[in-house]
Amino acid sequence: MVGEYMRKICVTKLKAAATQLSVAIAMFFSEDDPISAYALSCNSGEIFRKLCGHKEKDYFLSVVEDQFHRKSDLYKTYNSTWNFLKHADKDPDSIIEFSEEQLVYSLWIATHDLYQIIDNLAHFPAAMTYYHWYIQSCPEFAPEKCELPEANALFRRADQDSGGIRYKDDKTKRAYGLDMLNRAASGLRILP
Known part of the structure; x- marks a missing residue:
């Protein structure tokens, strides 16, 4: 049975x-x-x-x-x-x-x-969310650490999109990631 x-x-x-x-x-x-x-x-x-x-x-x-x-x-x-x-x-x-x-x-x-x-994470919303969250929230990707102009511009944009989440505490970073994940699960854009 x-x-x-x-x-x-x-x-x-x-x-x-x-x-x-x-x-x-x-x-x-x-x-x-x-x-x-x-x-x-x-x-x-x-x-x-x-x-x-x-x-x-x-x-x-x-x-x-x-x-x-x-x-x-x-x-x-x-x-x-x-x-x-x-x-x-x-x-x-x-x-x-x-x-x-x-x-x-x-x-x-x-x-x-x-x-x-x-080559495209669009069909995997959780992975796409984590990819963007990681780039936005990890200190090693801070614009001030980038010597290449293209990378510096990319990480400045990430800081602008996230409101500077990389400089916040871990709990705030995760809450931001969870919000991104919930938006992705609802079919909404995760980035502004």
């Missing part, structure tokens, strides 16, 4: 990863369970990275691979927290310290790689 009402869903790897990323983004903006959001973000990021490879597109971490003696060292470092969340065979009693910054960056990497695969 249980299986009688259970749905069967056919899904592509791209769709599965995009759905996981969308849920992780919504959880992040809602300040809901950062550990689960991080795991979903890493799951999607892994799929997007592999899909980038199959399409011969640059994925985010490929930029830093050359800085490591062995590629596996990069992924061991990058995936250490995610692996902690997936495995308990060798270290069942271990503890790890988790920073929500890891979630912010894993969401950015996954969103970036999705963008590399599809």
Whole structure:
């Protein structure tokens, strides 16, 4: 009787990863369970990275691979927290310290790689929202840090559109992101 009402869903790897990323983004903006959001973000990021490879597109971490003696060292470092969340065979009693910054960056990497695969985030409102929110809210994209005139102009525009959200506290930044996400989910423009 249980299986009688259970749905069967056919899904592509791209769709599965995009759905996981969308849920992780919504959880992040809602300040809901950062550990689960991080795991979903890493799951999607892994799929997007592999899909980038199959399409011969640059994925985010490929930029830093050359800085490591062995590629596996990069992924061991990058995936250490995610692996902690997936495995308990060798270290069942271990503890790890988790920073929500890891979630912010894993969401950015996954969103970036999705963008590399599809070239347009319009069909993925949560990813499009996160992409714009990240550029608008992260201090490393501040106009005063940009030497290239084009980048400086882009980030000044982002500051103007967002009311300078990058200079606000994290709670305000997330509330702004959640508002953007809600507008995107309603089919409204997320940017002015």
